[in-house]
Structure formats: structure tokens, C-alpha cells
Amino acid sequence: MLAGRVSGRLSGPRRAATVAAAVAMAFGVSIVYDFGLVRMPFFGWATEVPLFLATAVALVPSIVMVQLLAPDPPSPRGDATEGRRPGSPRSGSPRSGSLLMILFIFPMAMVIMPWTSRIDAAQMRAWTCDGPVLSKYRSQNHGIPAVVVGSAAGPVKLEGVDAGLWEAARVGDRLVKRKSSATGTLNGRPVRVVPPWSPWGKEGEARE
Secondary structure (H helix, E strand, C coil): CHHHHHHHHCCHHHHHHHHHHHHHHHHHHHHHHHHHHHHCCCCCHHHHHHHHHHHHHHHHHHHHHHHHHCCCCCCCCCCCCCCCCCCCCCCCCHHHHHHHHHHHHHHHHHHHHHHHHHHHHHHHHCCCEEEEEEEEEECCCCCCEEEEECCCCCCEEEECCCHHHHHHCCCCCEEEECCCCCEEEECCEEEECCCCCCCCCCCCCCCC
8 A cells, every 4th residue: 555655665753654644534534524624514415416526525534643653563473573663553453453443433424424424414305295194203313303294106204304303393283394494384384394414413513
């Protein structure tokens, strides 16, 4: 790998500086990605496809960081020190392995977890319905609120609706929601259908 070749040519302070820069970049890119994710609106494929590409790019610094921090393989002769890059972790060292795992998991999680959370939110914004509320219930999935809306094509199940809508809706009420919107109307009155979203899984406003 390119990172491995670069790391192999460096030693001592130069290698330490390179590794430190890689770690800083991995965490820095993850933080910038999260802030950008909060500001990005939901416009269906027009935003989610570019976001997928941005997510892949945001993971590159973490992968490079792991390549730089990875311990050298043991020597074919069985000498644990022969061929080891100066300043690189010893192969099989529990301490270096734990450090590598921690430094890899954190920036990767800062990208992957918010992105998967946004996918769920985008799927909810893709809901469409225009018909009477047939029923409402608490889902077996952690008791999240859900409603069933009638349509010409059959009942539409909306699981994870906003708590305010769930409290206000009654069987027979007309619920209308258009695609890519977090809001709709209940008996002609504006209502939030999709709960507020934030990349950290808590309620918080994001651009619609």
C-alpha cells in the first residue's frame, strides 16, 4: 500500500510527524464531515448520491492512518526486530494493537454512524401518503409511534412518526405527506410527520 511505502521510507521524528499529521487529518475530516452533514438538506437522490461519495472520501484518512500505524510483520527468520521500521510498533504488541483499534474506530464511527442515521431519516422523508388514518400503535421496535394510512394501493405504514402527530391523529383523520418533506397536513392543518433529525441520534433541527 502507498501509505506503507511512505511510512517505510521515514524514520524517527519524520515518521512520528507523519503519523501525527495522519491522525489529526483523520479526526479533523470526520469532524468537518459531521458538521457538513447537519447543514445538508434532504433532496432525495440529488443530495444522497453526492453524500455517499463524500462519505467514501471522508473514510480515506482513517484508512491511511491505520496503514501508517500498522505494526510491521515479523521477519521471515523469526527475528522480531529485523526489518522493523524505526519507530514502528512491534508486531503483535497488545499495546500497539489497542492503540490502533481506538484510533481507527473513533474517526470511522464519526463518519459511518451519522451517515447511517441520515439514511434512516432520508427514507422517512421519502414517505408519501394521502388518505385516512386507519390505526395508530406503538411498534414492537422500542415502542416507537406508528400510524397506518389508507390509500388506493393499500395501507401505508409509517413507523417512527413524530410524537406530536401520533398524539394528535385519530382514526378517520386525513393525513397528507409529500415526498422529500418532513411535514404534511392532518385534516388540512400543518403537522410535522418526520421527527427532527441530528447525526448523533438525538432530536435536533436540520435543514429540510
